[in-house]
Amino acid sequence: xxxxxxxxxxxxxxxxxxxxxxxxxxxxxxxxxxxxxxxxxxxxxxxxxxxxxxxxxxxxxxxxxxxxxxxxxxxxxxxxxxxxxxxxxxxxxxxxxxxxxxxxxxxxxxxx
Amino acid sequence: xxxxxxxxxxxxxxxxxxxxxxxxxxxxxxxxxxxxxxxxxxxxxxxxxxxxxxxxxxxxxxxxxxxxxxxxxxxxxxxxxxxxxxxxxxxxxxxxxxxxxxxxxxxxxxxx
Numbered sequence: 001x002x003x004x005x006x007x008x009x010x011x012x013x014x015x016x017x018x019x020x021x022x023x024x025x026x027x028x029x030x031x032x033x034x035x036x037x038x039x040x041x042x043x044x045x046x047x048x049x050x051x052x053x054x055x056x057x058x059x060x061x062x063x064x065x066x067x068x069x070x071x072x073x074x075x076x077x078x079x080x081x082x083x084x085x086x087x088x089x090x091x092x093x094x095x096x097x098x099x100x101x102x103x104x105x106x107x108x109x110x111x112x
Numbered sequence: 113x114x115x116x117x118x119x120x121x122x123x124x125x126x127x128x129x130x131x132x133x134x135x136x137x138x139x140x141x142x143x144x145x146x147x148x149x150x151x152x153x154x155x156x157x158x159x160x161x162x163x164x165x166x167x168x169x170x171x172x173x174x175x176x177x178x179x180x181x182x183x184x185x186x187x188x189x190x191x192x193x194x195x196x197x198x199x200x201x202x203x204x205x206x207x208x209x210x211x212x213x214x215x216x217x218x219x220x221x222x223x224x
Contacts, residue, residue, distance in 0.1 A: 032211055034211045034212070041200070041217075041218070041220070042215075042217055042218070043116075043203075043204070043215025043216050043217055043218050044155065044202075044215050045215065046213065046214070049211065049212060085154075087154060089211065091211050100145070100147075100155070100157065100204070100211060100213060101157060102147075102154030102155045102156070102157075103154050104153065104154050105154050
């Protein structure tokens with residue numbers, strides 16, 4: 001499974017847009033890029049998933065360049081409640097490739 | 113709420129004892145995975161069950177074992193507990209091969 005690299009921590013202020021970039025140089029052809037959010041003492045929560053170009057849902061946007069060696073999670077107008085750890089994962093569909101391999105994630109701190 | 117429930121929420125055990133943790137999957141999901149999360153770390157994949165059989169295992173010793181039942185609920189058993197087994201244990205349910213997984217709140221295990 002492809003390894004991911006993302007910043008250990010980021011700080012932001014309420015109302016700002018936050019972009020978290022993840023590197024995955026060895027991503028395989030059938031790998032999808034998935035982001036999870038985790039609050040303290042809770043299980044991770046699925047945010048968004050994509051394969052290429054741009055994906056947007058009610059929570060976030062995911063930008064994936066043509067070479068797919070990186071991806072950027074964009075959180076519009078963050079609030080204090082967005083303070084959490086954000087994990088970037090890559091993995092394929094089908095069979096045991098559904099296993100999720102988490103790194104250390106990016107700890108986002110949103111300040112008033 | 114994800115529909116995935118875990119029990120108990122907290123547990124204290126003595127080194128050398130055995131423990132069983134339980135997970136009820138989200139309705140319609142046929143795959144369950146277990147993760148161990150130490151403080152300050154990302155979740156580490158233990159194993160995954162599909163059709164009541166283990167499909168994929170992380171770097172955990174045989175004293176970590178599991179079961180999946182016909183109703184897709186699951187158990188994680190850990191024998192001969194060690195102090196380093198103290199962690200948050202997370203259960204995630206999904207459809208087979210899908211990287212969009214739904215996590216429970218976890219069981220906080222403390223080994224003393």
